[in-house]
Amino acid sequence: MKAITIIQPWATLIALGEKKFETRSWRRKYRGPLAIHAGLKVDRELCEKEPFRSVLAKHGYTADNLPTGAIVATCELSNCLKIDVFEGITSLYAGDSNHEWIEIDGNELMFGWYDNGRYAWELTNVQQLPESIPAKGMQGIWNWNK
Structure with a gap:
């Protein structure tokens, strides 16, 4: 199975279904x-800022109990959408042939890096694992042998 390493708290936000898009430059x-x-690094300062703190707390998490160095969820990478910010509105689109725009706001906007020219990977059918599985991560997309 393909895998991606994501710094905490973003990996857990995806696992909880609170973050639907992973933003990347590629x-x-x-x-x-x-x-x-979930990578080994936890952005502890970010975990104390809103809306991160309250969303994590709603699920019983703080910077001190986020899983690290482990697979925390599985999902489907269903689309890769280009990010476009126009007149302060952040939208995603699939390309020239797709004229359907998805507007991003609220927590989703706070949970990603939505600058022009970046990409939003749409993650669907997210399943948080009942127990995280220790694994060594890597940069980019890598193969995980369950």
């Missing part, structure tokens, strides 16, 4: 199953 053609790996 486009990915791959579509299909994807494991979410």
Whole structure:
């Protein structure tokens, strides 16, 4: 299975279904199953800022109990959408042939890096694992052998 390592708290926000898009500077053609790996790093300062603090707390998490160095969820990488910010409105679109725009706001906007020219990976069918599985992560997309 393909996997991606994501710094905490973002990996847990995906696992909890609170973050639907992973923003990246690069486009990915791959579509299909994807494991979410929580890296060893926790952005502790960010975990104390809103809306991160309250969303994590709603699920019983703080910077002190986030899983690290482990697979925390599986999902489907279903789309890779280009980010466009126009007149202060952040939208996603699939390309020239797709004229459907998805507007991003609220917590989702706070949970990603939505600058022009970046990409939003749409993550669907997210399943948080009942127990995280220790694994060594890597940069980029990598193969995880369950």
